[in-house]
Amino acid sequence: MVECEQGSTIGIFGGGQLGRMLVQAAHKLGYKAHIFDPFDDTPAGRIADKQTTAPFEDKTAVELFANCCDVLTYEFENIPIAAIEHAGRFTRVFPDKKALQTSHDRWVEKTFLRDKARAPVVDFKAVETMNGLSEFVREFGGQAILKTRRFGYDGKGQVKIRSLRDVKAGFARLGGTDLIAESFAPFIREFSIIAARGTNGDIACYPLTENVHKDHRLHTSIAPAGDPQNVSQEAQKITHRILDALNYIGVMGIEFFELKGGQLIVNEIAPRVHNSGHWTQNAGCTDQFEQHIRAITGMKLGNTTPKQIIKMTNLIGDEILHIDALSKKPNTFVHDYEKRDIKPGRKMGHVNTVIGVC
Ligand SMILES: Nc1ncnc2c1ncn2[C@@H]1O[C@H](COP(=O)(O)OP(=O)(O)O)[C@@H](O)[C@H]1O
Ligand SMILES: [Mg+2]
Incomplete structure (x- = not known):
């Protein structure tokens, strides 16, 4: 059952690139989008129907914002829990504060994963x-x-x-x-599972995404990744346990370490759309941003089976200056976050390249 009618307003805490791509998905599905961010002129706020600019601690602003929105979500984890709690008095917030409280603190998160979700951790x-x-x-x-x-x-x-x-x-x-x-986990590779859980408890997982980090920051993701050790099923089982244990609603990114011999370890969870899920935008399946909006508005989840193999590369700092040349390449899709200032180390955009068919 669709819980949010067309034309309803989705509120998003955070105006960064993930918020921006959620706004694009909300618009595609016929919703309005309202951003809440402490800074003016944000990548998401610029294309949203409205932005409230106020600190997360401003209770009056949070109340006014929540009262304008049919459902609320967030694009990054470091939102104060108090803001989510306060907003939740006036409208629905998905994922709820339990997910945020769990991922706010690495010790709480690992304890939850081990004891409540029966997930392997270091x-x-x-x-x-x-x-x-x-x-x-x-x-x-x-x-x-x-x-x-x-x-x-x-x-x-x-x-x-x-x-x-x-x-x-x-x-x-x-x-x-x-x-x-x-x-220290002696992994042979890192991968993630991007998954969504709807208001009716349905879960949809995307296939394995292989992730390569540079300077501790995600550099490239390839999906669907090969699975020589046949770990995909086990990773999906663990994913189901995590989402169910949190009674989660929305998209989540789960980072895994894969060890020699096929043993898996969950590194961390992100209760939001995830950088390693950006490939979904050009793979011929429902993209993770649309999937998140579908989940939080009570819609049926979309198809997670890609038709194309995608390599996603983050554009960091002045790498964004190459977008003209990149855009002209065949099978290449450039996503520019339109951030005002280029700073070293800052995620400025990403490129999805089709590298094969599934
Ligand atoms: N226990 C660990 N064993 C081996 N490598 C690790 C471990 N924890 C983190 N790393 C490496 O550091 C990266 C970043 O750590 P992570 O815990 O995911 O923090 P962040 O929140 O910064 O992403 C991981 O993707 C992995 O490459
Ligand atoms: Mg991480």
Whole structure:
């Protein structure tokens, strides 16, 4: 049953590129889009029907925004929970705050994955003292990764601990509180599953997306990826358990490590559309942005079987200056986020190249 009528307004917290592509999908499906962002002139706000510019902490602005929207969603995780809670008093918010609370804190997230979703994760421990970190390194041997529990992204807030000798410097570098130590996963590749769960509990998974990171940041994704170790079914089973355990509604990105021998480890979950799902825009199936809007408005989920194999490459910093040449290449689709300022390391756009048929 369609819960949001045509012409309803979708509210989106966050005005970045993911918000922008959600606006495009909302418009395609006949909805209006309203962005909420602390900054003016955002990539999403510029093409939305409306933008509210206010801090997430501004309760009056959040209330007014929520009252204008038939359903609310968000495009990034670091929205204060209080804003989502407050908005939820006036309209529906999907995914709900449980998903956000889980992914806000890496320790809470890993504990949820292990205990509630029965998903395989690395050994991990919350770390508050240098002794605690030394104990972890001794107990689990080998290499560890020390991360901040909150606000990390694109590899920020992480240090590798190669041995007990690295403990002091690593601990100091990350500020020494609210940390998580993880054992190092000796993966042979990283992949993600982009999946959606609808209001009726239906789940649709896209095929495996193989991801290559450069400087801890996603560089390229290829999908559908090969599956020489036959792990796809298991990854989908784990995905179902995660989405069901959260009673999740919307699109989620789940990052996996694949080990030699086919063992899988879930690295992290993102309760939103995901950079590694951008290939879906040009693969001949429902794209992840449309899928998210379909899920949160109570529509039937779209087809997730691609017709073409796509290689997605992020355009970082001044790589965006090559878009004219890229656009002229055959089988190449350029997506420009139209950010005003080019900054080193900033995601400015992406290119989807058709590299084969399925
Ligand atoms: N426990 C781990 N073992 C091996 N590699 C890791 C581990 N944790 C993170 N990494 C590497 O660092 C990258 C970024 O870490 P991640 O936890 O996904 O943080 P972010 O939120 O910055 O994406 C991963 O994609 C992976 O390449
Ligand atoms: Mg990650």
